[in-house]
Amino acid sequence: MIDLFFATSPNVYKVSIALEEMELPHRLVPVDLSQGQHHDPAKLGGGVTGKVPVIVDHSPADGQGPYTVVESGAILQYLGEKTGRFLPSTMRQRSDVMQWLFWQVGGIGPIGGQTWHFRMFAPKIAPHFDNSYAMSRYDTMFAKLWRTMDDRLADRAYLCGDYSIADMATFPWVAYLEPQDGIDAYPNVRRWRDAIAARPAVRAAYAKGEAIDTGYERNEKGVSLFPWEGLMQHVIAT
Known part of the structure; x- marks a missing residue:
């Protein structure tokens, strides 16, 4: 247990x-x-x-x-x-999964968290403070991460070919928060997101x-x- x-x-x-x-x-x-x-x-x-x-x-x-x-x-x-x-044993495949797992924990996760913070919390914490620079910075960084992911998924079903812990790590952030330009601007991410969302587990x-x-x-x-x-x-x- x-x-x-x-x-x-x-x-x-x-x-x-x-x-x-x-x-x-x-x-x-x-x-x-x-x-x-x-x-x-x-x-x-x-x-x-x-x-x-x-x-x-x-x-x-x-x-x-x-x-x-x-x-x-x-x-x-x-x-x-x-x-x-969901974690390959062969060197190259395992390394690919670990690279994209680290990409998530070091990129789309924390940047997504800061994006969400400045959209949702900053106006309440400091309503008279100009947060426009921070909001613009994190919105831009978050969108760039989504673009990287969309490019990665252009020729494969999942981040490393087969479904893996890298996809499990990334999905909840994609499901939770979208870039300012919306998910339709990232058709490969949308297809990937919908496929994972339909999984019974x-x-x-x-x-x-x-x-x-x-x-x-x-x-x-x-x-x-x-x-x-x-x-x-x-x-x-x-």
Whole structure:
């Protein structure tokens, strides 16, 4: 059994998708970000980075007792190695998957997060401050990442040919946030997104996540958002 410490975040859904795709028995352990629970290792399976996702594998391969893994990219690699699925064993194919996994965790994820922040939070935090430069910068960077991805998918179904942990890592951010010019400007990404969204394991991951009543606000797609009031009170207080 694997515990996934869960909040409705694209980074957490990466792991939820992988657990479903790899058919690994698991349970979701809700983490209330608005109460700062992610900063308490005791409430995060021993994770000390102050972030979700975190997993605790109660049956690790070495048989030496529960093992905690933090950081979404590292978790996906761990699960791929544990199961031997969605992470190729041949040198070139494995390297390709790892390159695009790192591209996601170092690029479209954090840049997407900052884009979302300046669209949604900055006007509320500092309504009289001119955020136009930051918003323009992150919107431009986010669109360039989507263009890179659209070019990559021009001649292949998935980022590395076969469906892999790199696709699982990238999908939740593409599903959550689009560039200012809209997804129709990126037809290859749209085709890729729709194909992954139709996968039974992906549908199951989101259904289980959304079944957890966090009480959080939802966006126009019905996806739970981080709690504005409670989260911001905690951020300001710390």
